[in-house]
Amino acid sequence: MEPMITDSHCHLDFPQFEGELPDLLSRANAAGVHRMVTICTKLRQTPTVRALADAHAPVFWAAGTHPMSAADEPMATVEQLVDLARHPKMVGIGETGLDYHYTADSKAVQQESLRIHIEACRQTGLPLIIHSRDADDDMARILTEEHRAGPYTCVMHCFSSGPALAKAALDLGFYLSMSGIAAFPRSQEVRDIFAGAPLDRVLVETDAPYLAPPPHRGKRNEPSFVAHAARKGADVFGIDYADFAAATEANFERLFSKAASWTDDAAATP
Structure with missing residues (x-):
């Protein structure tokens, strides 16, 4: 039996997985991946993402407007996000954040969208899911300002930014999420x-x-492969894989407490 582990961030609604979800979930289960959070990056796609979670017990979901889409999509409202959070398997707000790599021209819109998502986290108690690329200074500043204005919880998804942003996030009590990037040879x-x-x-x-x-570098990623990233994590921390998997499970359930408390007989969608 493989140690149980959770893929805390994936995109099962993307076309790369069309028609393959049963087999994908079977491979994930064989690898010990008993739970996953699929992320909606454009709010107009929430019906599709929500339906995946409704249809498959291991699948939970989160929703937000990706920063690279912030200028092209309708601005989310706090009320809209709070309403979506009433679904029993909707467990996080985002991904949101800042991405100045390709979309620096929409900085102001991205920052406005980020602050809206943070307020929704305060009101729902759900964790914020952050995407950050080439925006470390603004990201650290906004997360800190907003946390002083009212606390919230957060995970820095697919963390590959610099040490200063990592410190800022950890100092606020936030979490860092390790992806396959940590296993790349040049990611020391x-x-x-x-x-x-x-x-x-x-x-x-x-x-x-x-x-x-x-x-599997260069191929399509899938939730079963999270075990490879986690094995690299065990190496980084110098502990057994089973111990690292158990630690990340406890961390996930502490942060995503709504997912931790969900049961198959949870209430139907309001």
Whole structure:
């Protein structure tokens, strides 16, 4: 039996998985991946993502507007996000955040959207799911400002930013999520950042269908591959894989407490 583990961030509604979900879930189960959170990146796609969670017990979901889409999609409202959060398997707000790599021209819109998502987290008690790329200074500043204005919980999804943003996030009590990037040969700085983080603040994820870890580098990623990222995490922390898997499970259930408390006979959608 493989140790149980959770893929805390994937995109099962993306076309790369069309028609393959039963087989994908079977492979995940064989690898010990008993639970996954599929992320809606555009709110107009929530019916599709929600239906995946309704149809499959291991699948939970989160919703938000991805920062790269913030200028092209209708601005989310706090009320809209709070309403979506009433669904019993909707367990996080996002992914939201800042991405200045390709979309720096929409900085102001991204920042406005991020602050809206943070307020929805305060009102629902659900964790914020952050995407951050080439925006470390603004990200640290906004997360800190908003936390002073009112606390909330957060995970830095697919963390591959610099040590200053990692420190800012950890100082706020947030979590860092380790993806297949940590297993890439040239990712020593990322591994060093995780090695310096408290073990009780680390999650694992695939970001599938992207960022497949070795030995699947360059191929489509999927939730079963989170075990490869987690094995690299065990190496980084110098502990047995089973112990690392157990630690990340406890961390996930602490942060995503709504997923932890869900049962098959949970109430139907309001």
